[in-house]
Amino acid sequence: MPRTFSLLSLTFCLVFNLHSKAATPDLIPAGTILQCTLDEPNFSSKTAMVGDPVLCHLSSITSFGHPLFPRGAMLGGHLENFKNPGHFIGKGWLQLEFNRLILPGPETLPLSTKIISAPHLKVDPQGDVHGKGHPKRDAVEWMIPVFWPIKIITLPARGPYPAFKGESRIALRLLEDVELSSSAGRNSVPMPPWASPSSYHSDSDSGH
Numbered sequence: 001m002p003r004t005f006s007l008l009s010l011t012f013c014l015v016f017n018l019h020s021k022a023a024t025p026d027l028i029p030a031g032t033i034l035q036c037t038l039d040e041p042n043f044s045s046k047t048a049m050v051g052d053p054v055l056c057h058l059s060s061i062t063s064f065g066h067p068l069f070p071r072g073a074m075l076g077g078h079l080e081n082f083k084n085p086g087h088f089i090g091k092g093w094l095q096l097e098f099n100r101l102i103l104p105g106p107e108t109l110p111l112s113t114k115i116i117s118a119p120h121l122k123v124d125p126q127g128d129v130h131g132k133g134h135p136k137r138d139a140v141e142w143m144i145p146v147f148w149p150i151k152i153i154t155l156p157a158r159g160p161y162p163a164f165k166g167e168s169r170i171a172l173r174l175l176e177d178v179e180l181s182s183s184a185g186r187n188s189v190p191m192p193p194w195a196s197p198s199s200y201h202s203d204s205d206s207g208h
Contacts, residue, residue: 026068026181028061032174034113035059036075037167044163045082045094052079056098056170068180069103075113075172076100085131085161093130094162098172101180112175119168131162 036056043054056075061068077098085092101109114127122130164170 026063026179028068028174028178028180030174030176032061033116034061034075034172034174035169036172037169038164039167040164042163042165044161045079045084045092046161046163048079050079050081054078054096055102069101072104074102075111076102076108091131092160092162093124093128095126095128101178109178109180111178113172114175115170116173117171118164119170121162129162131160 036058038054038056040054048054054077056077058069058073058075075098077096077100079094080097081095083093096115098113098115099110101111103109115123115129116127117123118129120132122132124130
């Protein structure tokens with residue numbers, strides 16, 4: 001009898017702990033660096049307008065040995081603002097705002113982020129992405145007299161537009177804490193149909 005009672009107590013404790021752990025949300029603290037990939041052929045102020053949506057595929061982040069984000073999670077955002085490069089001086093910039101965490105299901109959570117780095121582009125403290133231009137090339141061309149007629153002709157043309165091309169991997173800083181349910185992070189691989197509860201119940205009901 002004591003052994004049976006001990007086994008029942010141990011089983012109850014294990015079930016209770018598993019249930020509590022599954023119900024406890026994972027906290028992603030502010031300051032966490034998120035990595036995601038933009039899959040855009042050529043995203044710039046020449047191809048998009050203010051308000052146009054954009055998606056960024058999240059890379060995996062683990063906490064205590066399990067992924068926080070399920071497979072297929074994305075950041076949703078839009079083009080908030082932009083400035084085209086000047087004809088003579090002034091470089092262009094883009095302001096992308098990512099304010100939604102999109103999970104499979106579907107489930108969407110609000111969040112606040114700021115871009116901190118982008119490939120081949122300069123990011124300022126406000127998170128705006130600036131084009132770099134071609135200062136070294138221009139300096140060399142102005143030093144060679146044979147290129148002066150070409151430089152004078154192209155001088156009124158606008159500078160290069162900042163753009164995201166192909167699979168651009170960007171880094172963002174999370175500005176506010178985000179609570180994510182543990183089950184959402186752990187269910188990174190979908191359950192097969194035969195293992196789903198609905199399938200189990202339907203098979204049991206068909207046998208009666």
